[in-house]
Amino acid sequence: MPMPRSPRRRSLAAAALLLLPAAARAQVVRGTVLDVGDRAVPGVVVTLLDASSAVAARALSDERGAYRLLAPGPGTYRVHTLRIGFRPVTSAPVTLAAGEELTRRLVLTGVALALDTVRVADRAACRVGSDTATATFALWEQARGALTATQLTAATRSLGATIITYDRVLDPDGRRMRDQSLAARFGYVVQPWKELSADSLHRLGFVVSDADGSTTYHAPGLEALLSATFLTDHCFRLARSRDPSRIGIAFEPVPARRKADIRGTIWLDRKTSELRDLEFGYVNVSEVQRDRAGGAIQFVRMKDGAWAVSRWSIAMPELEPALPYSMRGAAQPRVAAIRVAGGELALATLGRDTVWASTPLVVVGSVLDSATNAPIADARVALLGTRHEARTDTAGRFRVEGVIPGEYTVEVHTPALDSLVAAQRVTVTLAEGAPPVRVRVASPVRVLAMLCGATTLRPSDGVVFGTVAAAGDTAVPRGVRVIAEWTERAAEDSAARVRWREAPSDAQGTFRLCGLPRATPLVLRAAGGDLGADPVPVTIGVGDRVARARLVLDRRADRGAMFRGVVLDDATLRPIAGAEVAMPEIARRVSTDERGAFRMTDVPAGEHRVLVRFPGFRAIDARLPFAPNGTTDRRIFLTLEPAR
Template identity: 30%
Template sequence: MRTIRPSLPRVPAIIPAALLASALLAPLPASASAKGAPSSLMATQAADGTIQGELVEEGTGRPIAGALVVLMNEAGARLTATLTDTDGRFVLRVRNAGRYSLRAERVGYATTTSRTIDLEDGATVTQRLTARVRGVELQGIAVRARSRCERTPDAGPATQLLWEEIRKALESTAWTQQEGLHTYVVRHWTRDMGPVTLRIARETTRMDTTAASTPFRTAPAAELRDRGWVQAEDGETVFYGPDAAALLAPEFLETHCFRAVPHPTDATRVGLAFEPVRGRGRPDVRGTLWVARDSAALREMEFGYTGLEGSAYDRRMGGWVNFDRLASGAWIVRRWNIRTPMIRESRPGGAIAEPEQQIVAFREDGAEIMEVRPRGGEARMLGVFGSLRGTVWDSTAAAPLAGALVFLEGTEYTAATDSTGSYVMDGVPPGIYGLSFAHARLDSLGYEPPFMDAAVAESAVGQAALAVPSMGRIVAMQCADSAGAVLYGTVNNAANGFPLPAAAVRLAWPDDSAPGGLARAERTTDTRGRYLFCGLPAGVSVRVSGEFVGRPLPTATLALAQDAPREHAIAADALGRIQVGGFTMTTGARAPVRVSGRLTMINGAPLASGMSVHLVPMRLAEGDTASPRQVPVRENGEFIFGRVIPGEYQMDVVDASQRMLSRPLAVGGGESMQVDLEIDPATFSMDPVIVTARPRMGVLTFNREQIVAEMKHSTHAMEMLRRVREVIVTPSRCVGLRAEMNYYRPYSRSTPYRPLCRPMTIIVDGVPLEPRDNLLRVLPLEEIESIEILNPHAAASRYPNNPLGVMLVTTRRPASRAPAAP
């Protein structure tokens, strides 16, 4: 049992969750085996007798595969079981002589029982069983929305028929788990969800390969009966989920009642609902087992909690389990989840008052089998995902927004828009997500898109259209708290149209109550040359004026309306020296020959060694081109760029630890530009990077001890690589060496920069991966023995055809179980 311990600020009491039991069933008695399953036979103790045979269809004689054959004693008690193989054959080892019988069960078909078998010591008895192919018909079951809740599942004809088919599926599931005949690739997830809409705010995932027979468990049935399904343990509250062992236990049957119910939306399904009997008096579970009418196959179980008090509990607490039948006839749990609340306690009435509880979020833990591989058989893919498709439209330009990064909040699922503004995001797990997008243009517009709800369903394509609103709408939102008219615009270089920061824009309009009969307002343009006035009087004319580096701006007279924000662009000569806080620029009359500058610390401390300045073009005049550039910072803080083309740039100051400080830079006309920047060390922003490993002669090595230490911060290889300063992982999950990239800047929500992908060669256990392979994204750190990164020079002698470097990953798996990409 594992409990969830979410980390919330100032949350004195947290509701944790126990992991839901897998489906399920307590282990069957030892000695069950099918012919052709060697490990099952080896695990069985030496038998005194053998009962073998085959199961065939009545009339045709065709073998029946995947049926569960159960051995029973004279009293009808179950002793052992096995599944028939593809030829319908079965083998059961029996320890003692005696009188026995066989029962062959298949979900959706009538049960077949053999005659009595007299087995002597050491004897072998062969039985040929025939089964009628008449299916169990559930289509005719008539259920009411509110039928009587029977104290036992076999009390009424409808509940008895449903329970019999459900029992078969659960017993087959238990047998599959006990025998361990399959290897599973499982995707686990943990989600933090909103308290109202259940929108996913954060999701973490990990992949696991296991042959565990019972990956999830719950508490003993007697304990659940006596103490309830929600228990306080060591200061925490633990929610237990019902597994099959609990459902079949006498303690559960005596404390719950059952009834057949119709599905609220799907007429092809019918359910067996269970709930605690009246007067239970303890926290309990209620739920429904859903069965297909046509095949009687168990599809899923959903459950919730009852008997809980207080405002911190609601009906959304609970979970579900999905079942699936393999081609061999074995039943497995394909997907499951459990959802529990995260609670905040407060005492508004003082320290002695009763605490009030409030649900601040939900925590969902779940898992899904992505691939199942029978022993000696072909793998079967089971994972089911959905897709999102749509467009991003830029209303300010009346055109599609190409190159936007569309993403789901709190996850690593992203997609880029093409030239038509369209995006496709495949392979998304079902759920409700927050959907938004990012683009460099959004920063220049001063707009941050809100998140919208996006529902993703299994095997379905969802549509979600996104848009940048009109500029009038953007400024209206920025002035939402101010009543009145709105005036906005930019001050641009008249020679090339590029924005000018630190220009003073002044307004004046008639107002008898103001001194001199004129009211006035003034704004200074930001680093993008933008200005905004909110709350201006409507229905009057305002006079616009101002100055830029001592030169007057062109004047204009504008009429303002209440419900229509007014835009006004101002063209000015870009001559003189500009000061914006600690950011200083000097411009000349023609295109600059060079951009030079000086960095200083605001506290007077000396600059750290190894700093550099990056200049990244964001927008240039039509026909102009420029590449990202980088220059070192001298000891006195000076740096120089030669011949910079006019345009809008991103200037990044990077220290030796790859921490970064970014500022926009508008380069206007002139012979030279001087940029002086005061640096506050606290403003550098970047996640900590791994410093325990050091490159030596072009080789960077992480041993097992270092990888184990990194597990405190990362769960899989891709997360770890994002923290290695010599490595870059782009938003498209391209992995490359920092020195081989044209340029790198950390991901920003509103101004993402996507560097040119120059991937290194990645080799896992001697097998090269394809570019953008997903394996590193899902390879758990606990399965990695070492990682060795070679730069192009170090890799040349061993891997001469890999000019961008090589990463060697050695796993802890045997050679026969080397990981494969999903």
């Protein structure tokens, strides 16, 4: 989609281009493309030409050299090939009847075209001799083959892709980056920007000023570059490069053209004749636009012979008017910033096979304490889903080599987080030019506070993390509640009180119990449905904040029941703290907490006498049934003794 525009801001129309392959027809020409050594040649643009030499169908040979052309109807056709490094080949005419399928074996018998002997002479564009014109045409045929192959690869949408896009804002000199945003997306290898048709570019130009004061810059698309209109609107000549391994085709608008247009150079490798990149700028525009706006497109041939745009960028000056010069009397625009939009193809895949990957990155970064900003040493930094990991040094810095650009989840383990069975995760987009990765890790105390809530975790409290599992079953048991119980005394001579904390397990079978005392024996129990677990003893050390436990549940019928509830004042409905809940027949008793709640575990199955009392209230004495592995919940109301 076009980038957002604002008054006097410059934009690039940038979106994925959807090209659909031609619909299937009954007439087919198929076959393979081979070299003189009888080896398959992938990445050959195979074109079906009709009797008037118009293109009727196109295809790209695959890694086996196979191609398939769908003719629009019966008739006489010729098959034409274009392949970087080989001279074009045109077959003898073939006649296709309605519904017929022919097989043609194409052999690239021409000698591979070498460009390292082509000489470049300084000639004015559109005024070249026949010798230079011939060399320019030969060079253009090589470039056209790669451009067409790139267009066909985008049209088939057969290659999966990881694409990194960026939007950067530079200072007016273009030397310092003010801001940058990166994004990764996954899709297909396509042309990464939306293009106008060749006729629209001819009519409107490559730079369009809109009514709202904004300006849209258009990059040259594959369709435009391959069109007859582009050839008509531009002059071509050979170009010399400072790099002796490259040779170029320079292009610029014909002298009569007045619309905003582009000029630039298509660069090829002298030895392999392969297309490398395209550089362009804008002409017939303002001086600022001519000097500051422009772009570059890089191409790559993959191992299966397909071609794609590997990198692209366009620089756009953002202008704002300055105060009028007193001597000139007219407002002069000035450059407020340079906006650069672009991206790169990070990875291309065909099924599970990687057919191309960009140059690996060296990722550097640091791990810091989120509260103090102090570096954290000996932290393990890993990119999830890969084998890449590193350790931080004493300055908290790390370095990871060989990373393919893309979006990753960075997982950081520190010694402190390991003690909590925790890790810090952040999602980052890694690409060339991206800033160093900085991961700010919360302290263990803060992590515990985030997990438990600051109101439930005191500095003296500890936490038990753990898992629940069902014996003999890989499925995670659901609806399990885990209880931690302990005994405490307010004073040496006071009665012991049973305290507890309760928490549910999650969908992964993990649980955490917060607000537990340290250096105190704890008993963990778990129950859910008809499942129960044997008690597990746990103690959180004096110098520790965390302990871990694993509880295994089964369906044993002889496991005791749970009795829990709350004791309330019948008149006010307020909880009664310190009420005694006893089962005299089995010598069990507990006291209610500040919320009036009580809990009694491992109650033998059967019917038992229950006695509930508190000074000043009438006692309740009743018998209640308890089922094996069951839970009995009661709300118990005590009534005040009448005044005497």
